[in-house]
Amino acid sequence: MQSGLLGTTRAQGRSVVLQPHERAALNARAGRGLVGAxxxxxxxxxxxAGVSWAIAxxxxxxxxxxxxxxxxxxxxxxxxxLLLDVYRPGGARPYAxxxxxxxxxxxxVVLLWVTVRVGADxxxxxxxxxxxxxxxxxxxxxxxFRRL
Numbered sequence: 001m002q003s004g005l006l007g008t009t010r011a012q013g014r015s016v017v018l019q020p021h022e023r024a025a026l027n028a029r030a031g032r033g034l035v036g037a038x039x040x041x042x043x044x045x046x047x048x049a050g051v052s053w054a055i056a057x058x059x060x061x062x063x064x065x066x067x068x069x070x071x072x073x074x075x076x077x078x079x080x081x082l083l084l085d086v087y088r089p090g091g092a093r094p095y096a097x098x099x100x101x102x103x104x105x106x107x108x109v110v111l112l113w114v115t116v117r118v119g120a121d122x123x124x125x126x127x128x129x130x131x132x133x134x135x136x137x138x139x140x141x142x143x144x145f146r147r148l
Contacts, residue, residue, distance in 0.1 A: 031086060034079045041138025045072055048134035052127035060127035066115045067131030074107035075135070 018026065045068030053061025078100050085096060112132075116123065 031083055034083055036142060037139050038076055038079055040141040041072055041075065041135050044138040044141055045069075045131060045135040048127075048131045052124070052130060056124060056127060059122055060124040063119070063122075063124040063127040064131030064134075066119065066123075067112075067128035067133075068135040069131075070111035070115060071108050071132055071135040073111065074104040077107075078104040 045065070048068060049061050049064040052064035081100050082097070085093065115128070
């Protein structure tokens with residue numbers, strides 16, 4: 001018999017049957033993890049925008065916000081969808097995750113395209129890329145503070 005995080009299983013490869021209180025605790029932990037990742041992404045994106053603004057001015061700060069927003073907005077919508085799936089009676093569905101991930105990437109590309117079309121010559125590209133990268137790697141804050 002193996003003893004694991006979720007309880008004891010009889011053999012490798014068999015599914016673990018969770019009690020209702022164990023499932024609720026696991027769902028709560030998953031929800032906290034998703035919200036924590038979103039908060040970390042938002043904080044790091046705001047830091048990137050603030051640093052860009054301080055170094056290169058308002059256009060750079062807005063460019064960093066636009067870059068961060070192009071990833072943060074679709075990611076937030078995807079995380080909210082995952083949260084709804086966690087608390088859905090049947091649980092999360094693998095194909096919904098895959099479809100959601102594809103839609104998130106597609107939305108990010110569209111938002112970047114719109115940013116380039118609307119911003120045109122006012123975009124500060126290094127700041128936009130710094131904002132985008134900071135939003136994408138926001139979970140690094142969680143790793144630094146051992147929250148992930």
